[in-house]
Amino acid sequence: MNKPCKAVVRSSGTLFRTVVAVGALAGAAALDPAFAADAAHGKSLVGSHNCAACHGADLNHPITPEYPRLAGQHADYIFWALRQYQMGTGNPNLGRNNPIMQAQVQTLSEGDLRDIAAYIESLPGSLVDRK
Amino acid sequence: MKKIVGKHVVIAALTVLAGYTAAARADIVGNPKAGQGKVAMCIGCHGIPDYRTAYPEVYHVPILGGQNMQYLIDALKEYRKGDRRFGTMHAIASSLTDQDIADIAAYYSSQTAATQNNPEK
Numbered sequence: 024m025n026k027p028c029k030a031v032v033r034s035s036g037t038l039f040r041t042v043v044a045v046g047a048l049a050g051a052a053a054l055d056p057a058f059a060a061d062a063a064h065g066k067s068l069v070g071s072h073n074c075a076a077c078h079g080a081d082l083n084h085p086i087t088p089e090y091p092r093l094a095g096q097h098a099d100y101i102f103w104a105l106r107q108y109q110m111g112t113g114n115p116n117l118g119r120n121n122p123i124m125q126a127q128v129q130t131l132s133e134g135d136l137r138d139i140a141a142y143i144e145s146l147p148g149s150l151v152d153r154k
Numbered sequence: 155m156k157k158i159v160g161k162h163v164v165i166a167a168l169t170v171l172a173g174y175t176a177a178a179r180a181d182i183v184g185n186p187k188a189g190q191g192k193v194a195m196c197i198g199c200h201g202i203p204d205y206r207t208a209y210p211e212v213y214h215v216p217i218l219g220g221q222n223m224q225y226l227i228d229a230l231k232e233y234r235k236g237d238r239r240f241g242t243m244h245a246i247a248s249s250l251t252d253q254d255i256a257d258i259a260a261y262y263s264s265q266t267a268a269t270q271n272n273p274e275k
Contacts, residue, residue, distance in 0.1 A: 044229065085222060089222070089224045092220065097213070097216060099213035102213070107239070117234075119237065119239070120238070148222045150217040150220045151220045151266060152203055154193075154201035154273040
């Protein structure tokens with residue numbers, strides 16, 4: 024007699040578990056910086072860290088030719104370059120030795136670096152991929 | 155008289171100094187045309203659209219075309235010296251002379267959106 028009722032309870036329990044699982048996955052994706060590079064946050068970090076002071080207002084016209092154009096560069100390369108400035112020269116196989124850039128990136132998290140990289144890649148620039 | 159000699163000496167000294175500076179700067183001049191024949195090793199990675207390196211992380215190798223010449227020269231010399239650490243680039247940069255580096259940097263920095271792919275490769 025109360026069989027249909029049990030069935031309803033069971034199926035709503037399944038539904039609830041499904042909702043919780045999906046919610047947890049979405050939460051994990053949002054927390055993982057690889058899935059959530061936030062170019063708008065990157066833009067504000069680029070402003071607060073004064074990147075334009077050397078790399079140019081549009082990040083495409085550096086103030087001296089010793090500095091690289093950044094606008095439009097691959098985000099994953101920019102992220103890795105910034106990570107290597109953070110590492111410095113402690114590791115014999117990885118890292119970059121550059122006092123200016125090392126000082127710039129020390130306080131940034133990996134998520135911050137990915138956000139900056141996403142913003143840089145989104146900018147129009149004069150870099151071109153040619154053989 | 156003493157004043158005139160002094161003036162000439164100063165001018166002569168400045169001319170010699172200026173000559174030294176110009177000579178030092180003109181020592182190695184990158185030639186994009188020569189660079190075109192020296193980028194065979196570069197193209198294997200940087201000439202393949204969407205190419206990614208696999209070590210130590212998977213990421214796109216950087217776009218070089220249109221990059222600043224002096225930056226490219228400095229970067230290659232840093233890879234050669236070890237101020238930038240990346241095994242493949244260290245090996246390649248170590249095989250290059252200063253003139254090769256200047257030519258390659260001139261080649262890539264001269265590229266624009268209108269540049270065709272390297273006809274020699």
